[in-house]
Amino acid sequence: MTENYPAFLVVTPLLFSFVIYGCSWLHRRSCLCIAIVGLSISMAVSIGLLKEVLVQGHISYHLGGWSPPWGIAYEVDPINALVLVAIATIALINLIGTSREIEASFPDRKGAFYALYLLFVVGLLGIVVTGDLFNLYVLLEIASITGYSLIAMGDPSRAPLSSLNYVFMGTIGACFYLLGVGYLYIMTGSLNMADVKALLPPLYHSTAIVVAFTFCLVGIMIKMGFFPLHFWLPNAYTYAPSPAASLIAPLMTKVMAYVMIRLIISVFSPVFTFSSSLANRGVVILASIAIIMGALMALSQRDIRKMLTYIIVSEIGYIVGGAWLANITAMSGAILHIINDTVMTFCIFLAVGAISKKMGTVRIDHLTGLFSKMPFTMAGFVAGALSIIGIPPTCGFFSKWYLISGAMKAGSYSFVAALILSSLINVALFFRIIETGFFAPPHQPLSSGHAVVAIKEIPVSTLIPLLLAAAGLVAMGIFSGVIMSRVIQPGLARVF
Amino acid sequence: MELQTSIRPLLAILASLFAVPLIIVSPRPNIRESVSFLAAAFKFAIIISMLPAILSGKQLVFTIINVVPGAPLQLKVDAFGMLFALVSSSLWILTTAYSIGYMRGLNEHAQTRYFCFFALALFSTIGVAFSANLLTLYLFYEILSLATYPLVTHHQDQEARISGRKYLTFILGTSIGLVLPAMLYLYHVTGNLEFSSLSTLAQKVPGQVMPGLIFLFIFGFAKAAVMPFHAWLPAAMVAPTPVSALLHAVAVVKVGVFSIARVLLYTFGVKILAQLNLGTPVAYVASFTIITASLIALSQDELKRRLAFSTISQLSYIVLGISLLSPKGITGALIHIAMHAFGKITLFFCAGAIFVATGKKYISQMVGIGRKMPVTMLAFFFGALSVIGLPPCGGFISKWYLALGTLQNHQLVFLVVLLTSSLLNAMYFLPIVYRAFFGQEEASIQGITAIKEAPFWCLVPIIITALASVLLFFFPGVFLCLAQLSLP
Secondary structure, eight states: OOOHHHHHHHHHHHHHHHHHHHHHHHHHGGGHHHHHHHHHHHHHHHHHHHHHHHHHHHHEEEEGGGGGGSSSEEEEEEHHHHHHHHHHHHHHHHHHHHHHHHHHOOOOOOOOHHHHHHHHHHHHHHHBBBBBBBHHHHHHHHHHHHHHHHTTTSSSTHHHHHHHHHHHHHHHHHHHHHHHHHHHHHSSOOOBBHHHHSSSSTTTTTTTHHHHHHHHHHHHHHHHTTSOTTTTTTHHHHHHHEEEHHHHHHHHHHHHHHHHHHIIIIIIIIHHHHHHHHHHHHHHHHHHHHHHHHHHHHHHHHOOHHHHHHHHHHHHHHHHHHHHOOSSSHHHHHHHHHHHHHHHHHHHHHHHHHHHHHHHHOGGOOOOOOOOHHHHHHHHHHHHHHHHHHHHTTTTHHHHHHHHHHHHHHHHHHHHHHHHHHHHHHHHHHHHHHHHHHSOOOOSSOOOOOOOOOOOOOOHHHHHHHHHHHHHHHHHHTTTHHIIIIHHHHHTTOOO | OOEEEEHHHHHHHHHHHHHHHHHHOOOSSHHHHHHHHHHHHHHHHHHHHHHHHHTEEEEEEEEEEEEEEEEEEEEEEEEHHHHHHHHHHHHHHHHHHHHHHHHHHHTTTTTTHHHHHHHHHHHHHHHHHBBBBHHHHHHHHHHHHHHHHHTTTOSSSSSHHHHHHHHHHHHHHHHHIIIIIHHHHHHHHHOOOOOOTTOOOOGSSTTTHOOOOOOOOHHHHHOOOOTSSOHHHHHGGGGGHHHHIIIIIHHHHHHHHHHHHHHIIIIIIHHHHHHHHHHHHHHHHHHHHHHHHHHHHOOOHHHHHHHHHHHHHHHHHHHHHTOOOEEEEEEEHHHHHHHHHHHHHHHHHHHOOOOOOOOOBBBBGGGGGTSSSSHHHHHHHHHHHHHHTTTSTTHHHHHHHHHHOOOOOOOOHHHHHHHHHHHHHHHHHHHHHHHHHHHHHHHHHOOOOOOOOOOOHHHHHHHHHHHHHHHHHHOOOHHHHHHHHHOO
């Protein structure tokens, strides 16, 4: 049973997505239940897998019994097991939290929505778990195509065009990646990651391998929205329907960032990747620029959701920079930040989705009186905001801690400056919203004592997931030492 | 030094955190305020229960969890932390009483929110006091910054909005922009952030980086309001007076100087600071703040603003005392944390009482008010004496030690600074008292013939803190003992 977990993880939601689509013709009301059951199984399996891998250290699963390099292998190590848990948990919590809105927004298309939702999750889980370069491409396309469709289901006036833009950019990114894999295949004759890694060392000086690496990297960077390749991102995430936005925005870019790290540590190896200190420094400087530009562009937005999308661009800069600082502290910081940023982006997108539903707008200057109307939603929002700013004990502080220590170790003080500056800009970004929400214009005279404020909270089914995510931010901060020492560093120990 | 593992520091901190949900769900104001009271009393009781162990030279330690290698979330109660915790937790009880009188007297809105964040602020204040390393201290420092924001902006009007923005810009801007990189640099170089009186961490820091690092900490802990990072404190006076009293005369601002003292004495260590002769530049910066803030205070007509500038100046006394790097100077600085707290909170309580009873905020309107509110103004007199540093009030003792500290190191310049500032203190406080009792009454108060004091709940804390200021002159024992135990 346990040995088949890697397959269950991916196959269960895949089968369930077909069942849901079939069910949407027969009994439409049960779609949601089926989706929840499917994702719950994935989540339970991913947690079981994490437990298992912490004991065993590494799990290799051969699909269909074909042994690699000919067959497809699923490789689980502590790090990707953690990413899997994050994906499966967030997908499930988001589904529960936004189910009311999904039911209301897509009354006759909800079967399709749920099926796409699960397929998207299949793609992400597969990307993270697979140990095969071509299989990764296939799953990447599954995730991307379902992502495009989910985004296109948003506001009919803007979403289809934004999605189309994303399709173009995403396809270019995928092509780049595929070309890179092609080069690798020509040079090594293998597609299995571990196999390629073993075959590469004698070829490190070959230009073809450098080109292969560059193609893969650029492709992945387009997909993760690394500045200046981010142009598809803000509109796609802004105009997506909010249930899809709070699924795709936290997960897609972070999974792609994980793929970058995966390629570095289990295909090309840090020795090859970081062999040119000039290139390392170049990428770190690009990342610093990404961080600052993302923050500045966020500052110029009037719409919260669009502002958040630029914050994602900035956060991707954190991860890329952390990875390319080329030491274990910064790399573990980057990996921790992938997990942390996933949860905090999710928390804040869920809150903003709920706010936009309730207020009918997400323009910052229209959001007056939020704190008295929706105190608990705003508590969740503030928790997400504090984590993005990097205030302890939320988890955002601790990944930033490792990133900055790693940058100091590498002597890259411009990256330190970029991180500190972006934290300061984030303070301005979020307190602008908090101020607007807190200092309500005096619509009604403030009554005294135990004022009777008309609290109009969001439904409990949304509020509880939101508060769970918010509590998760604090818990992950407090337990970041445990995550680091028990999961991330054992995973990296074999590599660095 | 004997270390002892104990969960009591954690309980002391959590007492007020657990009060928060209870305050939120309280159905009636009376229950809500009782919860606040109980939490405050419980917290104080736990802290007192740790006092004998500390006085006998022990330290209590509790590790919550390892977050970063070399810097766990850890609590440690030593004499210095105990001194500060004792002051803030005892004054929280009184401030809770005062808050009830003040908030009900003025019929303020959102009182539940107010009591919640007050409890949260005290949670983090005691957390700072009991932090065993710089990371833990930073964590509680930041929670405190955020917990006070809704208190400062309590009135939710345009003025509060502007002040709140100033408050955040200064406090969060410096803690993220200056302290965070300094702390990470220290961690990068030493791999350890623990506070210890035998600390040798700074030996690993290159000498030429040290001055920069020290000033990053001194300006970065902007809650200490060392100029030029002081402007948030007068702005924060828009808060309801109990907030100004406990947070902006005791808890928040003292957290600032406490953090500076922790870093200078327990991270860098007196020996290394003396070797590199880094005390003197810090002392000059502090002296500049002392004199300038006192001069500005002279020209303020709004009572709370005058008190705010006086606080800025008094906080730098503490920084000055530490930077003297002499045993007497440090002792003086540490007990000044306690002495100034009792004196200044009395003054703020009085300012609030006057506002509740008569609605007056400006000193020019307070002529003759002593005859209407004799108890309040008498308490004001004693509070003022303590802040000026005259017997028979506690402030005299700390100033005495500070003065001895300057002599111990033969730094007469700073003695002149101390004396000049005392003179200025007298110039901006005593005329208020004199005119309140003997001045020609203003037309607006003339109508009131009978004695009209502030509500009972306001008056009692004022009397207690004023008495405490006087008693501390005769019995400074506990604080003196704790201060001497904290000497590195």
